[in-house]
Amino acid sequence: MAGTTIPARRGRFRGSTAMRDNLAGWLFVAPVVIILGLFMLLPILMALWVSLTDWNGQGSPFRSGVPFVGTGNYTRLFTEDGLARQDFMTSIRNNIYYVAIVVPAQTVLALGLAVIVNSRMLKGKTFFRAAFFFPSVTSSVAISVVFLFIFANSGAVTSLLGVFGIDGPDWFSDSRGILHLLLGAVGLVDPSAPPAALTSGGPFGLSWWEWLSGPSVAMTTIIMLVVWTTSGTFMLMFLAALQDIPVTLEEASMLDGAGRWQRFRYVTLPMLKPTLFLVLTLGLISTWQVFDQIYVMSQGKPSKTTLTPAFLSYQTAFRSFDYGSGTAISFVLFMIIVVMTLIQRWIMRERNGGSRPRRHAHTPAHASAHASARTSARTGRS
Amino acid sequence: MATVKSAGKGPGGSEAARSLVSVFTGYCVLIFFALVFLYPFVIQIGNSFKTEPDAAAHPLSPFPDPFSTSGYEKAFLNTDLPLWLGNSLLVTVIVTLGRVLLDSMAGYALARLRFRGRRALFSAIIAVMAVPGVVLFIPKFLVLNQLGLYDSYTALILPVIVDAAGVFIMKQFFESIPVSVEEAARIDGAGVFRTFWSVVLPMARPALITLTIISFQGTWNEFPHTLVAVQSPELFTLPRGLADLVSGSLGTGTQYPLKLGAALMATVPVALIFVVFQRYFVRGANEGSDKG
Numbered sequence: 001m002a003g004t005t006i007p008a009r010r011g012r013f014r015g016s017t018a019m020r021d022n023l024a025g026w027l028f029v030a031p032v033v034i035i036l037g038l039f040m041l042l043p044i045l046m047a048l049w050v051s052l053t054d055w056n057g058q059g060s061p062f063r064s065g066v067p068f069v070g071t072g073n074y075t076r077l078f079t080e081d082g083l084a085r086q087d088f089m090t091s092i093r094n095n096i097y098y099v100a101i102v103v104p105a106q107t108v109l110a111l112g113l114a115v116i117v118n119s120r121m122l123k124g125k126t127f128f129r130a131a132f133f134f135p136s137v138t139s140s141v142a143i144s145v146v147f148l149f150i151f152a153n154s155g156a157v158t159s160l161l162g163v164f165g166i167d168g169p170d171w172f173s174d175s176r177g178i179l180h181l182l183l184g185a186v187g188l189v190d191p192s193a194p195p196a197a198l199t200s201g202g203p204f205g206l207s208w209w210e211w212l213s214g215p216s217v218a219m220t221t222i223i224m225l226v227v228w229t230t231s232g233t234f235m236l237m238f239l240a241a242l243q244d245i246p247v248t249l250e251e252a253s254m255l256d257g258a259g260r261w262q263r264f265r266y267v268t269l270p271m272l273k274p275t276l277f278l279v280l281t282l283g284l285i286s287t288w289q290v291f292d293q294i295y296v297m298s299q300g301k302p303s304k305t306t307l308t309p310a311f312l313s314y315q316t317a318f319r320s321f322d323y324g325s326g327t328a329i330s331f332v333l334f335m336i337i338v339v340m341t342l343i344q345r346w347i348m349r350e351r352n353g354g355s356r357p358r359r360h361a362h363t364p365a366h367a368s369a370h371a372s373a374r375t376s377a378r379t380g381r382s
Numbered sequence: 383m384a385t386v387k388s389a390g391k392g393p394g395g396s397e398a399a400r401s402l403v404s405v406f407t408g409y410c411v412l413i414f415f416a417l418v419f420l421y422p423f424v425i426q427i428g429n430s431f432k433t434e435p436d437a438a439a440h441p442l443s444p445f446p447d448p449f450s451t452s453g454y455e456k457a458f459l460n461t462d463l464p465l466w467l468g469n470s471l472l473v474t475v476i477v478t479l480g481r482v483l484l485d486s487m488a489g490y491a492l493a494r495l496r497f498r499g500r501r502a503l504f505s506a507i508i509a510v511m512a513v514p515g516v517v518l519f520i521p522k523f524l525v526l527n528q529l530g531l532y533d534s535y536t537a538l539i540l541p542v543i544v545d546a547a548g549v550f551i552m553k554q555f556f557e558s559i560p561v562s563v564e565e566a567a568r569i570d571g572a573g574v575f576r577t578f579w580s581v582v583l584p585m586a587r588p589a590l591i592t593l594t595i596i597s598f599q600g601t602w603n604e605f606p607h608t609l610v611a612v613q614s615p616e617l618f619t620l621p622r623g624l625a626d627l628v629s630g631s632l633g634t635g636t637q638y639p640l641k642l643g644a645a646l647m648a649t650v651p652v653a654l655i656f657v658v659f660q661r662y663f664v665r666g667a668n669e670g671s672d673k674g
Contacts, residue, residue, distance in 0.1 A: 018496070024574035025497025032488040032544045033503070038529075039541035040510045043521030050524060060528060113415060121401065122408050130660055131416040134423075137656050137663060139603040141621040142645035145628055146426045149441065149638050156425055156441040228419070236664055289516040292605050296625050310516040314609070317520045327520050334517040 051327035061323070073328035081205055084325060088332075089204045091300075091307040095288060097215040098308070101223050102230075103283040109231045110279065111272070114238035115264070129239065133232035140229070144296035147225045148172075171221045175303035179214025216305030222293050230286070234279045241275040242268070277348045284340045288333065309333045423649070430454070430643035437638045453639025462615060463644055466623035470602060470648075473538050473619055478597040480543035482590055488544070489552025490578055494561070504553070511546040515606065523610040537611035538619065542601065548593050551666075555589035556582070595659050596666040599652050620648045 046061070054069050055061040077088045117128050135143065150156045151171040161168040176191070184191040189198075198209040215223060245268065253267045269276075291310040294300065300307035300315065309329055317326025428444035429437045430453050436446065457463045491497065492504050522541055526532040531540070567581045568574075583590070608622040618626070628641055656663055 020574065021495045022497045025491045025495035025500065028487045028491035028495065028574075028578075029497075029503060031484045032507075032546075032549055035484075035540065035544045036507065036510055036546060039522060039525060040513065040518065040546075043518055043525045044513065046524045046528070047521035050520070061524065116408055116411055119408055121405050122412065124412070126660075128412050128416055129664075130656075132419050133663070134653070134656060135419055137599055137652055139605075139621055139624075139645075139648045139652065141603075141605050141624050142648040143422075145624060145641050145645040146422050148628060149429065149437075149642060150422060150425065152441070152636075152638070154438050154441065159440075159442050228422075232419070285514060289514050291516055295605075295609075296629055299629060310519075313516075314519055317523075318609075323520060323524075330517045330520060334514060337514050337517075 047327045048331070050323055051331055053324050055323045057317075057321045057323055069324065073324045074332070076325065077328065077332060078204065085205045087304065087307065087312060088309070088329060089206050090210075090304050091309045091312045093206065093211055093213070094215065094219060094305060095290070095308045097213075098219060098223060098290060099284065099287045101215065102226050102287045103280065105223075105227045106231045106234060106283060107276070107279055109227065110234035111238050111276075113231065113235045114242055115268075117235070118239055118242045129236070132235050135229045136232040138229075140292040141296050143229060144225065144293050147221065148297055151221045169217050172218050172298060173302050174217035175305045177213030177216055177305070178220060179212055181217075182214070183212075213305075216302070218298055218302055219306050222290070222297060222306060225293055225297075226287070226290065230283075234283070237275055237279055238272065241272050245271045273348075277344075281341055281344055284344060285337055288337050288340065309336075426642045426646060426649075430639050430646055432639050434637065434639060437642075438636065450639070453637075453643045456637070456640045457644045457647075461627060461640075461644065462618065462623055463620075463647065465616065466618050466620040467647060469538075469618060470620040473535070474598055474601045476539050477543050477601040478594055480539075481545055481548050481597040482594050484544045485548035485593060486552045486583065486586060486590065487578070488549045489554075490556050490582060492549070492553045493556035494564070495574065507546045507549055511550065519606060519610050522607070526611060533612045533614055533617065535617065538608060538617065541611070542604065542607055545597070545600075548597065551593060552586070552589060555586060559585055591659070592662045592666050595655060595662045598655065599663075602652055603648075624648060 050061050051073055052068060052070055053061060054067040054073075059065075076082065076084045078085065113132055116122070117125055117132070152158075153170050157171070158168040180189075180191045180194075183189045189195060194209045198212070199207045202208040202211055249267060249271075250263065253263050258266070289310050290308050291314070294306055294308055294311045295314075298306040300311055310333060313326045313329035313333065315326075316329060317323045320326075424444045425441065428446060429441065431446040431449055431451065432440075433446075433448065433450045433452065436448070436450075440447075492500060492507075523532065526537045526541070531537045563585065564577050564581055567577045572581070603621060604619070605621040605625065608619050612618070612622075615623075615626075624641075624644055627644060
């Protein structure tokens with residue numbers, strides 16, 4: 001109907017309605033299209049170009065004088081031995097440990113809290129729901145300031161541990177890896193003199209010993225902060241899903257004599273699978289982007305053990321004025337996030353035995369769209 | 383002893399005692415976690431009214447001894463806190479108004495107006511939403527720099543004045559309300575914009591409130607965008623100023639009462655809105671999981 005424009009004058013009524021909808025439609029979306037195009041799409045294209053150059057921030061990156069280096073900024077991160085690769089791989093290692101702890105911890109905590117809050121025997125649901133959710137709506141920067149105080153050398157956590165006779169560490173200046181400390185504690189390895197087999201070599205310019213450090217003590221404070229801030233949001237998602245489970249289903253399983261754990265394992269959990277998938281995906285996406293907390297609390301210190309790819313890309317571009325490398329790092333990070341999401345989708349599909357989730361059909365795009373709605377990592381706003 | 387009735391429910395039969403125990407445990411867990419989630423804020427408020435030695439000596443105690451407002455006096459007089467508050471308020475109000483209007487216009491068009499390219503555009507918006515925010519740091523700076531907008535109020539406001547997620551929420555909402563009212567208005571001869579403004583928008587109140595609240599909260603708390611948009615201290619918003627106060631060039635020893643007080647200024651507006659409009663926050667948080 002609207003396929004032709006010229007006969008519109010003749011078939012005046014029908015044609016003009018279609019034209020009017022066309023015009024009005026584009027007028028209505030114009031601001032969104034222009035701004036998203038200008039500040040989302042165009043930036044990505046420009047950044048792709050910059051990641052292939054050695055632009056130092058002076059003048060326009062499209063001037064002819066800007067050195068073109070091809071994929072040099074990318075290969076430097078993976079194949080060339082040097083500080084760039086050293087830092088990048090360290091940041092990857094730090095973030096892997098961070099993700100490996102934060103994602104399961106926040107998911108389990110959120111699910112546990114949701115189940116308890118949802119219990120029909122307990123009152124005060126609204127209050128507890130609000131209390132658990134509150135940290136996730138506040139400013140990540142402000143919360144980081146509070147945690148800086150709480151974990152300060154003479155701070156609340158140290159004095160709380162003191163009550164129990166425990167001598168707490170100097171949280172933010174302690175770069176020792178948790179895994180190293182554990183290995184030392186069980187007597188497997190002496191952290192001050194690690195075996196030569198582990199220190200002599202390893203992939204991507206870091207020794208095996210460095211890869212196996214675990215998160216540093218300083219990083220664990222950020223891990224605790226993020227688990228604390230994000231669990232509330234995910235609890236709400238689980239709570240909404242729990243409330244969707246028909247009461248009759250639970251009652252039926254109760255009559256069948258199922259115990260509480262069995263009921264949870266075989267009735268509740270399968271019903272929560274789509275939400276679980278959403279929460280894990282959002283968790284993975286946001287934990288790889290952790291930035292605000294790092295910026296405020298540690299700036300990558302001590303000994304680069306809280307350096308993450310997001311912070312490294314910022315630092316490389318805006319502090320070292322190496323925009324090409326900084327941009328390359330952020331594209332690699334982008335790829336990591338995409339790959340993680342795809343792998344997870346694939347795993348969940350296998351587990352589901354091919355049966356697609358009923359009404360919560362989520363694509364990674366939807367999931368990360370949701371994540372970007374609350375960027376500050378939140379989730380990590382994060 | 384087990385009666386016939388409870389025999390099927392398990393050994394022991396003291397079902398009532400067991401559920402009493404589980405209610406008790408349930409409350410213990412809830413109260414423990416409520417403390418874990420809320421006590422840091424109590425500590426923050428308490429310590430912001432302490433003197434520096436008191437805060438250093440008794441960080442766990444929520445009660446200042448002596449009570450002192452010197453942290454706040456220093457924050458307001460010796461730092462740019464009033465300026466940051468003003469900038470944050472200005473940016474947040476403009477961005478929120480902009481998002482509410484522009485996102486709902488676009489959401490309406492995508493839900494209702496049969497214009498050419500509608501489907502493709504919607505897919506593009508979904509794709510844009512999928513790009514992680516962190517990846518856009520440097521790219522956004524590049525464009526702002528290229529356009530000569532870097533380090534201006536425009537740079538703080540314009541790139542974030544629409545958000546794809548808001549468009550998505552509004553589109554979902556408009557698709558959920560019946561089309562008959564609008565059709566009546568349009569048959570009466572009202573134009574598209576007139577129909578949208580005086581018929582559709584008033585019906586969209588619940589969704590608009592949700593959008594207003596999540597936009598306000600998101601913009602008030604926004605930090606990374608300010609890092610790549612501005613560098614002059616006169617343009618700092620509260621999160622940016624706060625971040626510099628604790629980590630950057632302004633780094634000022636410990637001064638915890640001051641820092642905690644300044645951080646509280648960032649928390650209070652969102653906290654107030656949270657208390658009043660809690661159910662809209664809940665709705666906003668669930669928007670993705672329900673409608674995805």
